[in-house]
Amino acid sequence: MSADLGELGDLYQEVILEHSKAPRNFRKPASANHHAEGFNPLCGDRCSVYLDVEDGAIKDIGFEGSGCAISRASASMMTQALKGKSTEEAAKLFEEFHNLVTGDAEAMKNAAELGKLAAFGGVSKFPARVKCATLAWHTLQSALEDKEETVSTE
Amino acid sequence: MTAVAQPVVREPQPNGVAPKSAPALDLARIRADFPILAERINGKPLVYLDNAATSQKPRAVLDAIANYYAHMNANIHRGVHTLSVRATEAHDAARRTVKQFINAADTREIIFVRGATEAINLVAQTYGRVHVGAGDEVLITAMEHHSNIVPWQILCEEKGAHLKVAPMDDRGELLLDAFASLIGPRTRIVAVTHVSNALGTVNPLREMIELAHRRGVPVLVDGAQAVPHFAVDVQALDCDFYAFSGHKVYAPTGIGVLYGKRALLDAMPPYQGGGDMIASVTFEKTTYNVLPYKFEAGTPDIAGAIALGAALKYISGLGMENIAAHEHDLLAYAAETVGAIPGVELIGTARERAGVLSFVLEGVHPHDLGTILDREGIAIRTGHHCAQPVMERFGIPATARASFAVYNTREEVDVLAAGIRTAREVFQ
Numbered sequence: 001m002s003a004d005l006g007e008l009g010d011l012y013q014e015v016i017l018e019h020s021k022a023p024r025n026f027r028k029p030a031s032a033n034h035h036a037e038g039f040n041p042l043c044g045d046r047c048s049v050y051l052d053v054e055d056g057a058i059k060d061i062g063f064e065g066s067g068c069a070i071s072r073a074s075a076s077m078m079t080q081a082l083k084g085k086s087t088e089e090a091a092k093l094f095e096e097f098h099n100l101v102t103g104d105a106e107a108m109k110n111a112a113e114l115g116k117l118a119a120f121g122g123v124s125k126f127p128a129r130v131k132c133a134t135l136a137w138h139t140l141q142s143a144l145e146d147k148e149e150t151v152s153t154e
Numbered sequence: 155m156t157a158v159a160q161p162v163v164r165e166p167q168p169n170g171v172a173p174k175s176a177p178a179l180d181l182a183r184i185r186a187d188f189p190i191l192a193e194r195i196n197g198k199p200l201v202y203l204d205n206a207a208t209s210q211k212p213r214a215v216l217d218a219i220a221n222y223y224a225h226m227n228a229n230i231h232r233g234v235h236t237l238s239v240r241a242t243e244a245h246d247a248a249r250r251t252v253k254q255f256i257n258a259a260d261t262r263e264i265i266f267v268r269g270a271t272e273a274i275n276l277v278a279q280t281y282g283r284v285h286v287g288a289g290d291e292v293l294i295t296a297m298e299h300h301s302n303i304v305p306w307q308i309l310c311e312e313k314g315a316h317l318k319v320a321p322m323d324d325r326g327e328l329l330l331d332a333f334a335s336l337i338g339p340r341t342r343i344v345a346v347t348h349v350s351n352a353l354g355t356v357n358p359l360r361e362m363i364e365l366a367h368r369r370g371v372p373v374l375v376d377g378a379q380a381v382p383h384f385a386v387d388v389q390a391l392d393c394d395f396y397a398f399s400g401h402k403v404y405a406p407t408g409i410g411v412l413y414g415k416r417a418l419l420d421a422m423p424p425y426q427g428g429g430d431m432i433a434s435v436t437f438e439k440t441t442y443n444v445l446p447y448k449f450e451a452g453t454p455d456i457a458g459a460i461a462l463g464a465a466l467k468y469i470s471g472l473g474m475e476n477i478a479a480h481e482h483d484l485l486a487y488a489a490e491t492v493g494a495i496p497g498v499e500l501i502g503t504a505r506e507r508a509g510v511l512s513f514v515l516e517g518v519h520p521h522d523l524g525t526i527l528d529r530e531g532i533a534i535r536t537g538h539h540c541a542q543p544v545m546e547r548f549g550i551p552a553t554a555r556a557s558f559a560v561y562n563t564r565e566e567v568d569v570l571a572a573g574i575r576t577a578r579e580v581f582q
Contacts, residue, residue, distance in 0.1 A: 008529050012522075012580055021581075043521045043537045044551035066551055068519035069581070126525060 010122030011129065012069065015077075020069035025079035029060040037150040038065075038139030040131055045071045049139040058082050058090060063139075068132050070123065075136035077116055087144055093117075094137045100124070101133045178476040185561050187212040187468075198531030201566045206351050206379060206510055206557030207535050208401045211465070215405055218464035222457045229453055231430060245456050248463030249446070255466045256396065257387040258413055262445040265412040265419070266459050270378040271301040273397030273412035274345070276449065277374055278305040280422040281395075282343065288314035291340045293371075295320045295328055295357070296547055297350040300540045302376045306345060315342075322547065326353035326502035334365045341366075344373045348380035352541040352555070353502025354485070354510030356380070359391050367392065372418065378402055382559065383481055383508040385474040388413050400458060404559075405465035409458030412449070419445050426451040469560065477560045481509060484558045488567045492556070495574050501553050512539075512553040515574060518581045520554040526577040532570055 032050035039046055045067030052060035061082050063075045078097075082090050097117055099107030103124030111118040123133045131153040142151040185191050188210045193200045202210060222244065228237035230245050246261075253261045267273045282305075286292060292306045296319050303317075310317045318341070320333035337344065344366045349356050363373045372394035380386055382403040388396050395418070400409035414422075424431055424442055428451030433441040442448045469477060488511045493500050497516035515523055524536035535555045538545045545551060556570055 006529075008526060008580070011525065017581065044542070044545065045521070046551070068521035070522070129521075129525060132521065 007122070007125050011126055013119045013122060015116060015119045016073040017069065019073035019076040023063075023072050023076035025062045025076065025083075026064065027062040028064060029062045031060055032062070034143045034146060036139050036143035036147060038135050038142065038153070039150050040067070040071070040135050040153040042131070042154065043068065045132065045135055047071065047075055047135050047139050049075070049136060049143045051140075051143050053087060053144070056086050056088070058085055058087065063136060067135065070129050070132040071135050074120065074133045077119075078136050078140065081115065081117055082140070090140065090144065094141060097137060098134060101130050179472060179480050179560070181480075181561070181563055184472065185563075187214070188561055189213060189216070191561060195531040195533070196529050198529075201530075201532040201569050203556040203558065203562065203566065203570060204533045204535050205382070205559035205562075206402070206539075206555065208407065209382060209404050209559050210561070211404055211406065211461075212468050214468045215461045215465045218461045219406065219457050222460050227457075230456055231447075241456055244460045244463075245454075248459040251463040251466050252411055255386075255470065256381070256411075256413055257389050259389060260416055263413055263416050263419065265414065265446045265449045266454055267397075267410045267412050267449075268408055268455070269399035269401070269410035270376055270397040271305075271399075271410075273395075273410055274302055274374065274376060275305045276412055276425045277343075277345075277395050277397075277414070278309045280425050280449075281372075281418065282306070282309045283313070284423065286310070286313050286315045286342045289340060290315045290342045291318050291338060292316070293318045293320060293333075293336050293341050293344045293366075295333070295346050296322045297326065297328070297353060297355060297357075297541070297544055298345070298347055299351050299376065299378070300542070301378075302345050302347055303543070316340075319543075320346075322355070325504050326350065326355045327504045328355070328357055328362075330358060330361060330365075333362060337366055337369050337371055339369075341369065341371050344371055345376070346373065347376040347378075348386070349377075349383065349508050349510075350502065350541070350544070351379045351510065352539040352544045352553070353504065353512055354379075354507035355502060355504040356506040356508050358506075359393070363392055379509060382469075384478040394418055400462040400465065403462075403465055404469060405462040406458050409455045409462050411462075416445065419449070424448050424451070428452045430454075472560060478508075480560060481558050481562075484562055484564065484567065485509065485511060487564050488556060488558070488570070491567055491571045492574060495571060495578070497578060498574065501548055501550065509557050511556045511558075513555075514550055514553055515577065518577050520552045522581070523554050523574070523577045526580060527570070527573040530569065530573040530576065532573050534570070 028050045029052050031052040034051040037048050047065035050062045061079045101120050101123040111121050120133050138151050190210050226240035228241045230242040249261050249264050252264045318336050320336050321329050366373045374395035375393045377396050377398040381398040394415050396413040401407040431443050431448050431451040433443050499514050501512040520536035537552045
């Protein structure tokens with residue numbers, strides 16, 4: 001990003017822009033045994049999350065869908081963060097991520113522990129965008145619970 | 155504090171292009187009438203281009219609300235006391251203002267409702283439930299707002315009727331021949347938007363209404379996006395119902411209007427039961443009140459109706475023709491300026507448009523564009539605009555929509571264009 005965009009730069013950090021342009025794990029793994037659909041009815045963002053879970057561990061994970069830069073980058077970085085993690089660790093990470101993007105003081109302080117996902121701390125200054133950042137995670141949760149109906153951010 | 159419109163003589167413009175400025179309106183004075191326009195957003199002057207969602211309110215409207223509560227608040231049509239008389243008179247006067255504004259034949263044809271949505275639901279649940287039966291058809295168009303789709307879907311589902319949809323072309327213009335061919339022997343009502351909220355298309359209503367009437371089918375018009383932008387004459391249109399919301403035409407939220415031809419309204423059953431809509435009540439039998447009260451159960455939004463009257467008087471003072479000319483100029487300028495930005499694709503390029511510029515920017519999702527523009531103080535709408543079938547028709551999940559009101563300026567369009575360029579830089 002060339003210009004100094006202040007708070008906008010906090011939201012659209014380099015790593016987020018990069019992932020939004022070239023999302024990782026943007027695919028449906030052939031071995032997937034869990035799946036859920038997510039939808040943000042306000043902006044029309046859609047997200048499908050696919051998981052291959054074996055013995056409580058996420059062996060493979062992918063996503064498909066369309067959405068804004070924040071939702072694409074969030075989904076992409078989520079898949080990277082979760083590959084190889086246990087489903088319990090995934091649930092815990094979602095909680096920490098959710099706290100971070102909603103501006104929880106404790107979570108902001110410990111953001112570094114989230115690794116690359118800490119880049120989403122800037123979302124907390126843009127309350128209208130929290131749903132974009134969490135759509136993939138809500139869909140993940142739904143996939144882990146094998147819910148059939150589309151998860152909605154509303 | 156009302157800016158007074160001077161009489162204007164307009165030279166015919168070649169190619170329908172409006173002149174560089176609309177001299178009839180004193181924009182600085184008009185802008186001073188809207189207190190919120192002095193707000194600063196993220197340190198920048200507010201550039202409010204989300205008028206199709208809701209318009210800002212002039213001081214005349216804010217004053218009307220304050221004045222009502224300070225000097226005449228009482229329930230209407232009840233007390234003999236002075237305040238009740240004042241409130242009733244002001245409420246009646248507002249109805250007369252609305253009648254005049256849309257050139258209805260009679261004040262009894264003006265029903266106060268919460269907004270265009272309630273107006274459409276009212277017709278679907280009263281006229282619709284009486285006249286639409288199993289196997290019958292309701293005809294709408296492909297460019298309707300959800301509020302002119304869902305009430306008819308609910309009705310059709312209940313009655314076993316069919317919802318038919320007249321298609322549009324790639325510019326966002328209604329295909330009139332297809333529309334005509336869809337009016338069949340089972341068509342019981344046509345419900346159509348005057349102006350598309352997502353595309354800005356102005357529909358050829360007179361032709362459409364004539365086509366429907368030739369087959370004896372009444373027409374409801376969703377005028378929510380039309381009434382703020384140009385003069386509407388319900389008698390000239392010969393529409394059977396016309397619905398609009400106050401808040402899109404400089405009045406508060408919570409008030410709107412259903413116009414209906416008197417003979418139709420008279421024959422319709424009531425919508426909701428309660429106080430004010432009755433002539434007499436016994437436990438055996440209730441006699442309904444006359445029009446318009448038959449459709450206005452319960453204590454209405456008295457202040458809202460009075461404020462709507464104030465809003466319509468305010469814009470009538472500016473002159474609807476002046477407003478239409480100014481906004482036409484703004485829209486043409488915006489289409490040219492924004493349309494020239496590399497990567498911008500305008501969605502909805504109908505020859506007749508009003509109020510709305512919908513577009514997508516290559517490589518930048520509308521939601522991200524909305525956030526970036528907000529940092530520049532620019533308010534636009536991003537998303538599906540409560541018109542998901544329109545988005546589907548154009549194969550896109552969402553658009554960015556700039557929509558205009560009388561107080562917007564060419565300078566604001568320039569700020570918008572600069573903001574769009576910034577967004578391109580962020581995402582390049």
